[in-house]
Amino acid sequence: MSPSPRRRRTNTDEPPRTGAAAVDPEPDPESVARSIALRQLTGAPRSRHQLAEAMARRGVEEAVAERVLDRFTDVGLIDDAEYAQMLVRSQRESRGLARRGLAVELRRRGISDEHAEEALATVDAEAEEATAREILRRRWRSGPGVDPQAQARRALSMLARKGYPHGLSARLVREMVDDRGNDPWHTAGGLD
8 A cells, every 4th residue: 555645755864844844944033022022012012122122132122123013103003102101000009119119110121211201201299209108108017026227127117118218217217116106206216
């Protein structure tokens, strides 16, 4: 019995090709770049800078990446101004970051200064203070055995990591300490 015609191969050393390799043994660089960008954007919104970094890690030439990113920007799949606004909203809500902490996040994700300033302008001082006050209220621990100075230092450090100015942080921590009846500010080593 002879083998069926579908199974017959001309070169027995080479495995059969399937998928995209059966059609195109050498994929088009722009197709590769588009695939990378679309895969990245499917998971979550990304900045143009983040997409360019993802393409560079996969060996896409800079000129090809620029063409694809320009096209994605033209059709609205990439919008750094909108991404900056969304990032500011989500990071304030989820992590309680202050303007300074948000600026660091925007810079880290490659957002231009112009787009960052626009997004940060939406954060007003009153909202920032209210967020800091709420963070302190949720994380403040008091009771027997809790050193008020250590608690105040931890609270100041936590607010500093989130980007809150020292003056605001110190005032809010002082209010929390005063509300709890402990006053580490007038003892040796106070944090004024």
